[in-house]
Amino acid sequence: SQQGEEDPQALSIQEGENATMNCSYKTSINNLQWYRQNSGRGLVHLILIRSNEREKHSGRLRVTLDTSKKSSSLLITASRAADTASYFCATAPPGDYKLSFGAGTTVTVRA
């Protein structure tokens, strides 16, 4: 069963625009991680945010976490064609290491 759900399922934007996707989860977490997957390839770790953090930045990425609403968002600013991929959020419950993934958001950046 999947712990998280990403919204929207798919997103199409113009190069240079920002892309925002959301993740909702069901149970308590220790941390939430975002991964990127290019078509049929491995997952690339983007960012990890701990349950006691509210916002984190990494380059053009901004992640927020609201544990009271059990939700997170990933913002990609100034998108590029290379950002075309599927994005997954993954959560780990307290005291546990195994990740539960959402179904992912497929982002297409048009040139």
Place this chain on the structure above:
Amino acid sequence: DSGVTQTPKHLITATGQRVTLRCSPRSGDLSVYWYQQSLDQGLQFLIQYYNGEERAKGNILERFSAQQFPDLHSELNLSSLELGDSALYFCASSVGLAGDSGTDTQYFGPGTRLTVL
């Protein structure tokens, strides 16, 4: 490049057969995880090993088994294969420090694509 290697990249086999997937973790990582990604089930956690011992089990079928060797590489064995076992199988590794799961990042390998005909 995450530093996690998986072999083979592709595997095509027939129903009823047995295959072994191999994973080498990043240098220094003690935890190895196996995940299955299929179109209908998405990404599912299968099993975790930490320093040679099984630590957590997820949605792993009884026909599947895994182990982690003293050199920390891991193998996932899939037997009596069925059509539905066709999927991408990922290995991930992390430092896996006990009690510090708050910052334990998992790094994924490129995956093994298994096709069962």
